[in-house]
Amino acid sequence: MERRPVAELVLWVLRVLTAAALAVDAYVHADEASAYDLVKKQVSQGTLFRAEAAAAGVAALLVLVAGRRLVVWAFAFVVAAAGLAAVLVYRYIDVGTLGPFPNMYEPVWFGKKTASAIAEAVATVAALLGFLTAHRLRRAEARPVSRVD
Numbered sequence: 001m002e003r004r005p006v007a008e009l010v011l012w013v014l015r016v017l018t019a020a021a022l023a024v025d026a027y028v029h030a031d032e033a034s035a036y037d038l039v040k041k042q043v044s045q046g047t048l049f050r051a052e053a054a055a056a057g058v059a060a061l062l063v064l065v066a067g068r069r070l071v072v073w074a075f076a077f078v079v080a081a082a083g084l085a086a087v088l089v090y091r092y093i094d095v096g097t098l099g100p101f102p103n104m105y106e107p108v109w110f111g112k113k114t115a116s117a118i119a120e121a122v123a124t125v126a127a128l129l130g131f132l133t134a135h136r137l138r139r140a141e142a143r144p145v146s147r148v149d
Helices: 003-036 045-066 070-092 111-142
Strands: none
Touching: 003 045, 003 070, 003 111, 045 070, 045 111, 070 111
16 A cells, blocks of 8 residues: 555645644634733733734645645744743743733633643644655655556
């Protein structure tokens, strides 16, 4: 049995999974942004939430449209991993203000925050697996096919 069709199917599943998880992340951040507009220094936490929502939305669309490109998987991974890192750091560590950014310490879990963190974790893992699978497919396509007749 040839492994390339299996890898293509796996890549398709990873594209859908990554895009869905990023869409959840985008929705939660867009929906919650206005509630965090008053948390600010020069830049509000609401503005940062909107930026995360936009980045996650773009990454989700790119994964669906151009999910064979390694740069797309790398972008999706960075967006998801950065979102996950931020929610975990600001949940457990009081970082304080950083430059123009407000203190976003929030030592509680609630429904939407948990959903966003889970979606970001799923997207991070799926994007990494998508990158590795796309890379493997690219290498397989570059190799000449030899057949024994």
